[in-house]
Amino acid sequence: MSVTEQKVDEGLDxxxxxxxxxxxxxxxxxxxxxxxxxxxVNRINLQxxxxxxxxxxxxxxxxxxxxxxxxxxxxxxxxxxTILGIPTDQPEQLFRxxxxxxxxxxxxxxxxxxxxxxxxxxxxxxxxKQADELTTIAMERVSLLDAADRKVAAYSxxxxxRIRLAQAIAHQPAVLILDEPLNGLDPMVRAETIAxxxxxxxxxxxxxxxxxxxxxxxxxxxxxxxxNNGYVVAEGNIHGVRDEMEEHPMQILIRCDKPSRLAAxxxxxxxxxxxxxxxxxxxxxxxxxxxxRFYLLLNRVVAEGEINIESVAPIDDDxxxxxxxxxxxxxxxx
Amino acid sequence: xxxYELTYKQYLGKLTPEWSRFLVIPRHALKxxxxxxxxxxxxxxxxxxxxxxxxxxxxxxxxSALAILQVNVRELxxxxxSFFQTFVNLQGGFAFFVALLVGPPLVARDLRNxxxxxxLCRPFSRTEYVLGKMSVLLILLSLMTWVPQLLLFAFQSYLxxxxxxxxxxxxxxxxxxxxxxxxLLLALLSQAIxxxxxxxxxxxxxxxxxxxxxxxxxxxxxxLFRTRYGxxxxxNANIRNVTAGLFGTFEKVTAIVTDFDGEFASQLxxxxxxxxxxWFVLFxxxxxxxxxxxWKVKAYEVVR
Numbered sequence: 083m084s085v086t087e088q089k090v091d092e093g094l095d096x097x098x099x100x101x102x103x104x105x106x107x108x109x110x111x112x113x114x115x116x117x118x119x120x121x122x123v124n125r126i127n128l129q130x131x132x133x134x135x136x137x138x139x140x141x142x143x144x145x146x147x148x149x150x151x152x153x154x155x156x157x158x159x160x161x162x163x164t165i166l167g168i169p170t171d172q173p174e175q176l177f178r179x180x181x182x183x184x185x186x187x188x189x190x191x192x193x194x195x196x197x198x199x200x201x202x203x204x205x206x207x208x209x210x211k212q213a214d215e216l217t218t219i220a221m222e223r224v225s226l227l228d229a230a231d232r233k234v235a236a237y238s239x240x241x242x243x244r245i246r247l248a249q250a251i252a253h254q255p256a257v258l259i260l261d262e263p264l265n266g267l268d269p270m271v272r273a274e275t276i277a278x279x280x281x282x283x284x285x286x287x288x289x290x291x292x293x294x295x296x297x298x299x300x301x302x303x304x305x306x307x308x309x310n311n312g313y314v315v316a317e318g319n320i321h322g323v324r325d326e327m328e329e330h331p332m333q334i335l336i337r338c339d340k341p342s343r344l345a346a347x348x349x350x351x352x353x354x355x356x357x358x359x360x361x362x363x364x365x366x367x368x369x370x371x372x373x374x375r376f377y378l379l380l381n382r383v384v385a386e387g388e389i390n391i392e393s394v395a396p397i398d399d400d401x402x403x404x405x406x407x408x409x410x411x412x413x414x415x416x
Numbered sequence: 417x418x419x420y421e422l423t424y425k426q427y428l429g430k431l432t433p434e435w436s437r438f439l440v441i442p443r444h445a446l447k448x449x450x451x452x453x454x455x456x457x458x459x460x461x462x463x464x465x466x467x468x469x470x471x472x473x474x475x476x477x478x479x480s481a482l483a484i485l486q487v488n489v490r491e492l493x494x495x496x497x498s499f500f501q502t503f504v505n506l507q508g509g510f511a512f513f514v515a516l517l518v519g520p521p522l523v524a525r526d527l528r529n530x531x532x533x534x535x536l537c538r539p540f541s542r543t544e545y546v547l548g549k550m551s552v553l554l555i556l557l558s559l560m561t562w563v564p565q566l567l568l569f570a571f572q573s574y575l576x577x578x579x580x581x582x583x584x585x586x587x588x589x590x591x592x593x594x595x596x597x598x599x600l601l602l603a604l605l606s607q608a609i610x611x612x613x614x615x616x617x618x619x620x621x622x623x624x625x626x627x628x629x630x631x632x633x634x635x636x637x638x639x640l641f642r643t644r645y646g647x648x649x650x651x652n653a654n655i656r657n658v659t660a661g662l663f664g665t666f667e668k669v670t671a672i673v674t675d676f677d678g679e680f681a682s683q684l685x686x687x688x689x690x691x692x693x694x695w696f697v698l699f700x701x702x703x704x705x706x707x708x709x710x711w712k713v714k715a716y717e718v719v720r
Contacts, residue, residue: 150715155536178426186530191448205540207432207538207539208432209430253427254427
């Protein structure tokens with residue numbers, strides 16, 4: 083094979099790979115949305131892979147706009163979006179692959195849970211027999227089969243949340259967009275729902291979730307998209323995001339028998355910017371600009387055997403801390 | 417980043433034709449509407465004039481029945497264009513009250529509950545949504561206007577014979593077109609108001625006001641300026657003109673002017689607006705309603 087042919091083949095492979103990537107990703111390409119003069123979101127470039135992606139940001143950050151753009155309910159003012167390779171302006175194809183669960187508590191009057199899910203499947207275009215089967219599957223997935231024939235009006239808030247989820251997953255989409263899906267759920271059902279999300283994500287589904295419960299987002303998400311004032315402030319795996327925030331030293335709590343001695347040892351290093359004793363004097367808070375170097379340093383301390391270290395835990399390596407650093411406390415997440 | 421194996425099975429089965437999906441809306445809405453016994457009773461009452469109409473047609477052709485009732489056929493209403501027009505107008509009045517009861521909550525309820533995204537995040541367009549909601553009224557009102565009227569026309573044709581049918585086929589056209597124009601106007605107006613006003617009672621009141629207030633105002637203008645042009649702002653007057661035009665009974669209105677003693681002073685031929693103005697006004701109203709629906713029926717209200 084000549085060099086030219088090889089290059090052509092490589093080029094074709096690259097094109098094929100990028101095409102197959104596009105078919106498996108949610109892609110935002112320089113997307114902006116303006117409501118008249120008001121900014122919704124601006125210059126969004128994202129490639130969202132399968133798994134659970136959470137949108138986090140204060141009120142007015144652009145989370146709902148981003149979700150509505152993904153569902154094609156809003157058209158971008160600039161740029162374009164593809165969902166698994168399908169442009170969002172092709173509803174017939176798009177909504178075969180996409181399920182949306184709004185945060186609004188709205189149900190047609192007088193319907194039972196089963197009728198609610200079934201009727202929207204019929205609107206979706208499934209025939210009556212298939213709609214019956216898919217309804218049962220969806221109700222079972224959200225553990226509502228027992229209450230399927232009760233009126234939605236008689237459901238508790240948690241059950242309503244689950245029936246909305248059922249209507250979103252009933253047509254078995256590949257992408258699920260869920261606006262505040264954990265609101266109103268009791269801890270038990272919340273845990274079950276998160277387990278369901280994890281299961282769906284494990285099967286290769288895209289789940290885009292907006293939530294304001296940061297520790298749950300942290301717990302269940304593969305990646306987060308932090309939004310503020312219509313811009314993506316940070317995106318990716320939460321620990322990866324934290325690592326990249328060099329201007330905010332990472333805080334680590336080291337539980338040990340001689341915290342003062344440890345403080346003296348670590349403070350000599352330039353990447354350690356602060357060392358503070360814990361109130362119970364059995365631990366040391368350390369702020370470091372380079373967590374990796376600090377962990378190597380700790381390894382050496384452990385090897386020397388003079389200080390007995392019980393535990394080491396980063397205390398601001400979570401979404402709350404990242405949120406505080408990047409967005410601040412003003413407004414609070416929504 | 418977690419690596420996932422794609423084991424999830426998407427539903428890739430056949431979908432029903434796009435055109436048929438909007439029918440899910442009337443199916444559920446009609447079920448809901450007829451849950452009310454009061455409404456069902458009213459809907460049944462709406463068919464009473466049709467029963468009277470059927471009896472009148474029957475009596476015209478049954479000599480023995482006339483003899484039993486001791487009625488001369490000449491004393492009965494003649495079965496002609498005016499006969500059908502009278503009953504079309506009567507059923508139109510009932511249709512208005514049905515629209516008043518059923519129409520206002522159709523879109524308003526979804527808007528109030530932010531339920532539009534539930535419909536629109538599917539292969540289901542805004543047009544199909546509006547069509548689905550409108551078809552609730554179109555089906556109900558058709559059932560009580562042109563469908564039974566055409567059946568009665570067929571009944572009359574059957575009793576009278578083929579010649580009558582051929583000679584009066586245009587009346588069937590007038591029945592159909594005038595009823596369709598009326599129910600389309602009612603459906604569009606009630607949907608537009610429903611999309612604009614989120615409270616059912618207010619929407620019903622607005623619909624009622626829209627029919628009666630301009631009529632009163634138009635009549636005042638007519639009286640003050642001795643004209644008939646005031647009627648062009650009245651939906652009732654316009655629909656009356658259009659129906660009369662279709663049934664061939666549209667004529668200029670003549671007024672008799674009297675002096676202070678009530679004695680005849682002069683006969684005044686008022687300037688009746690031409691028939692096309694009534695058609696044009698109805699067309700404008702429909703276009704305005706469609707524009708309003710297109711503006712309001714959105715998955716999300718854009719805040720400016």
